[in-house]
Amino acid sequence: MIALLDDIELAYEETGSGEPVLFVHGFPHDRSLWDTQLAALSGRARCISVDLRGFGESSVQPPYSMDQWADDLAGLLDRLRIEQVVFCGLSMGGYIAFSFWRRHRHRVRALILMDTRADADAPESAQRRKDLIAQVEERGSAAAADALITGMLGKSTREKCPEIVDATHGMLEAAPAAGVIGALRAMMARQDSVPTLGTIDVPTLVLVGDEDVLTPPAVARSMAAGIKGSVLHVIARSGHLSNVERPATVNHLVSEFLASLSLT
Ligand code: MLT
Numbered sequence: 001m002i003a004l005l006d007d008i009e010l011a012y013e014e015t016g017s018g019e020p021v022l023f024v025h026g027f028p029h030d031r032s033l034w035d036t037q038l039a040a041l042s043g044r045a046r047c048i049s050v051d052l053r054g055f056g057e058s059s060v061q062p063p064y065s066m067d068q069w070a071d072d073l074a075g076l077l078d079r080l081r082i083e084q085v086v087f088c089g090l091s092m093g094g095y096i097a098f099s100f101w102r103r104h105r106h107r108v109r110a111l112i113l114m115d116t117r118a119d120a121d122a123p124e125s126a127q128r129r130k131d132l133i134a135q136v137e138e139r140g141s142a143a144a145a146d147a148l149i150t151g152m153l154g155k156s157t158r159e160k161c162p163e164i165v166d167a168t169h170g171m172l173e174a175a176p177a178a179g180v181i182g183a184l185r186a187m188m189a190r191q192d193s194v195p196t197l198g199t200i201d202v203p204t205l206v207l208v209g210d211e212d213v214l215t216p217p218a219v220a221r222s223m224a225a226g227i228k229g230s231v232l233h234v235i236a237r238s239g240h241l242s243n244v245e246r247p248a249t250v251n252h253l254v255s256e257f258l259a260s261l262s263l264t
Contacts, residue, residue: 002057005075011057012050012076016042019109019258020082022073023049026091026115027183028144028175030056033090037243040251045086045258050076052096054179064182066099066190074104086258088112091215091240092183098193101200110203110261112254115240117215118193118223129184136180144180145172154211154239164244197226204230205257207250209238231257 003010013031015038023034031049038047051058052069073096077085086109089097094116101108121129135143149169150158157164204227208220217234224232233253238245 003076003079005072005079008053008059008061008072010050010053010059010072010076012048013038014046014048014080016045016047018045019261020046020048020080020085021112021254021258022077022085022087023047024073024087024089024093024096025049025052025055026089026093027187028055028141028148028172028180029090030171030175032056032171033241033244036247037088037251037254040247041255041258044255046082048076048080048082048085052179054182055175060176060178062178062182064179064186066096066186067103069096069186070100070103073100074107077107083107084109086110086112086261088114088254089116090114090243091116092187095187095190095193098196099190102196108202110205110257111200112205112207112257113220113223114207114250115209115212115215115220115242116223117219118197118226119219120190120192121188126188129188133181133184136177136184140177141175141180142173144175145169148172151214152240154209154237154245156211156237157239157245161245168241168244194226197223198228200227200230203257203261205253206230206232207235207242207253208232209235209240209242209245211237211239212242214240 025033034049094113206224224230243250
C-alpha cells in the first residue's frame with residue numbers, strides 16, 4: 001500500500017488487528033525485513049511495516065535525517081489514524097526510534113529496540129561511512145551490499161544458512177544508491193541518544209544477537225541499563241538481523257512483550 005504524505009509517497013504493509021506495532025527497518029534495508037514478523041504476529045497485533053524515505057518502494061527524495069524519518073512515520077500514523085504504536089526499530093530503525101521518542105513521545109505505547117545502539121558515530125565509524133559513500137558513488141549499492149553483508153549476519157547464519165545470506169545480500173543490493181548515500185550521511189550526523197535513555201518511561205524490550213558484531217551485546221546491555229525497567233534478551237546464534245536469523249525466538253519474545261502490555 002502507498003500513503004501519500006505532504007512531499008513523498010511511503011510504501012507500507014499492514015496486517016492483523018489489535019495493538020498497533022510499527023516495524024522500522026535498518027540500513028540499507030526495506031520493509032521486507034519484517035515479513036516473518038508480520039506473518040507470525042498478525043493474529044495478535046495490527047502490524048505495520050514501512051519502507052523509509054529513500055528505500056524500498058518509497059520516494060527517493062531528500063532530506064534524510066533521523067528527525068525527518070521520525071516525522072515521516074508520524075505522518076504515516078496520521079494517515080492510518082493511529083494515535084499510539086509499539087515502535088519496533090532495528091539498528092538504524094532504533095536510531096529513528098530515539099528521534100521519534102524525542103519528537104512524538106505521546107505516540108509511543110512501548111519500544112522494541114533490536115540490534116541497535118544509543119551513542120552517535122565514533123570518528124572511525126564516520127570515516128568508514130565516508131569511504132563507503134565513495135564506493136557507492138562509484139559502483140552503486142552493490143558496493144554497500146558487498147561491504148556490509150559479513151557484519152549484517154552472524155557467523156552461525158553465514159556458515160549454515162546460505163539462503164539467508166543470498167536473500168540479505170539481494171535486499172542490500174536493491175536499495176536505491178541515493179537512499180544509501182543519504183542514510184550514510186544522516187547516520188554520521190545523528191545526535192547522541194544516550195541522554196535520551198533516561199527520559200524513556202514506557203515499557204521497553206531490548207533484543208540483541210549474541211553474534212552481533214555491529215551492535216554487540218555489551219552495547220545493548222549498557223543501553224538497556226540506561227532505560228528504567230527495560231528488559232533485555234540476548235538471542236543465541238544470531239548476528240545483527242536477529243528477526244531474520246532467529247525469527248521463531250524473536251516472534252515469541254515480541255509476542256510475550258505485547259501480551260505483557262495488556263497488563264500494564
Ligand atoms: C543498520 O543495520 O541499520 C546499520 O548497521 C546501522 C549502522 O550502520 O550504524
